[in-house]
Structure formats: C-alpha cells, structure tokens
Amino acid sequence: MGRVLVAYGSSEGQTAVIADRIGDVLADAGHDPLVISTKHPPPELSLSRYDGVVVAASVHMGTHQPDAVSFVRENLDALERVPSAFVSVSLTAATDSEDAGRTTEAYVEDVLQETGWSPTRTHVVAGALKYREYGLLTRFIVRRIAGKERLATDTSRDHEYTDWDDLEAFTGEFATLVDDHSSSAR
Known part of the structure; x- marks a missing residue:
C-alpha cells in the first residue's frame, strides 16, 4: 500500500479533526498516512515521497484557509503527479439547498482556478x-x-x-485510487 499525505488548513479545529479521520480511514485501508498542518509543514517535507495527497481546507468569510491555498500553489507539480483530493469544509455545506450547493461548489472552483490545480477528486464537507x-x-x-x-x-x-459516514466513504474511494495508481506504477 502507499504513503498518503493529508495536509489541512484549519481555524477552530474541525478541519484538523476531519483530516485526522481521513488519516485513520487511510490507515485502516492499509496505507501509511501522514497528517500535517499547512500552516506549519515540516521543513523536510517532500511530496514526491507520497503516492497520494489530500488537502483539506476550511472556508471562512467566503474563502479557504490562505495557508492551504499557498500549500497547493507551492506544491502544484507534485500534486498533479499522484492521485490528489481537495476537501472543502464549510458551514454552508450543512445547509441543504440548491443555493448552498452552488455556493460550496463555487468555493471549490475558486481554489482550483486560483491555483491551477486539477485534483483527481473534490469533496465538500459540512463543518461545525x-x-x-x-x-x-x-x-x-x-x-x-x-x-x-x-x-x-x-x-x-x-x-x-460533519457527516462522518460520507467522509469515510469518500476517503475509502480515494484509498482505492491510490491503490490503483501504486499498482500501475510498479
């Protein structure tokens, strides 16, 4: 199985909890996850050592965590080489309406346009x-x-x-993508 980096940007801590759960699900699937904050990534961090990357970021006042967006921008080449996922965490996702759905998708699209990133998967998660x-x-x-x-x-x-069952299902699907990528790279 592969090594997977889970990087998160969080203010009050819910996105950190979500990132930890993603790491737990990946570990249960046989992967070796490392969960880090995008605010203080380890200085020796090299994304080339990972078979997959998940970036999770919370939305505040209509924008994602700046440190998470910077992390994506600075590591764009490495993110494009492996299966990658962007998990957007917001309270807007807790509202079940068409307007809320359009808004959360616009939040995701803003990050992707701003950074030029084309993650393999995106997922919207309600926060707290x-x-x-x-x-x-x-x-x-x-x-x-x-x-x-x-x-x-x-x-x-x-x-x-946060819908933990939905998050775990998404993470399980992502784990399978990493498995497929790792086995085809051999």
Whole structure:
C-alpha cells in the first residue's frame, strides 16, 4: 500500500479533526498516512515521497484557509503527479439547498482556478459551529448567520454538522485510487 499525505488548513479545529479521520480511514485501508498542518509543514517535507495527497481546507468569510491555498500553489507539480483530493469544509455545506450547493461548489472552483490545480477528486464537507472557540463579536455574527441559515444558535455549546459516514466513504474511494495508481506504477 502507499504513503498518503493529508495536509489541512484549519481555524477552530474541525478541519484538523476531519483530516485526522481521513488519516485513520487511510490507515485502516492499509496505507501509511501522514497528517500535517499547512500552516506549519515540516521543513523536510517532500511530496514526491507520497503516492497520494489530500488537502483539506476550511472556508471562512467566503474563502479557504490562505495557508492551504499557498500549500497547493507551492506544491502544484507534485500534486498533479499522484492521485490528489481537495476537501472543502464549510458551514454552508450543512445547509441543504440548491443555493448552498452552488455556493460550496463555487468555493471549490475558486481554489482550483486560483491555483491551477486539477485534483483527481473534490469533496465538500459540512463543518461545525465552534461557538466556544469564537470571541464575542465573532460569536454574535456567526449566531446571526446561523439563524438565517436555520443552523444552531445555542452559543453555550458547539454544534457539529460533519457527516462522518460520507467522509469515510469518500476517503475509502480515494484509498482505492491510490491503490490503483501504486499498482500501475510498479
């Protein structure tokens, strides 16, 4: 089986949790995953050592984590040589409407156009409302937005919207792509 890099950009930590779960599913499938933050990648990191790469990034104020986008831009050649996936994490994905679907797809397309990346797969994942992590002003603003979108407004606790079964199914499919690529490269 192959070595797979899982790189993530996260603010309040939900995307880090998602990246860890991706790593767990890849390990269960027999792969050797390494999960890293795009904010502080190891200095000796070389994507050429990996048989597949997943980049996960959260959306805040309509844009993905800048460090994750920079990571893609800086490693574009290596990302294009192996199976790669982009996982976009947002609260918009928690809203089941056509408008939300178009918006989440536009978030993904913005990153791909900005970086020139053509990942093998993309996936949109609902994130979490981390009210306990937000400062007072952010909590107030997010609560108003959540109310308009019919999401949880109880600020005394966090609210998770990630569909773990869907994420695990996506990751399993990606693991198969890495298997196929690794066996054809031999």
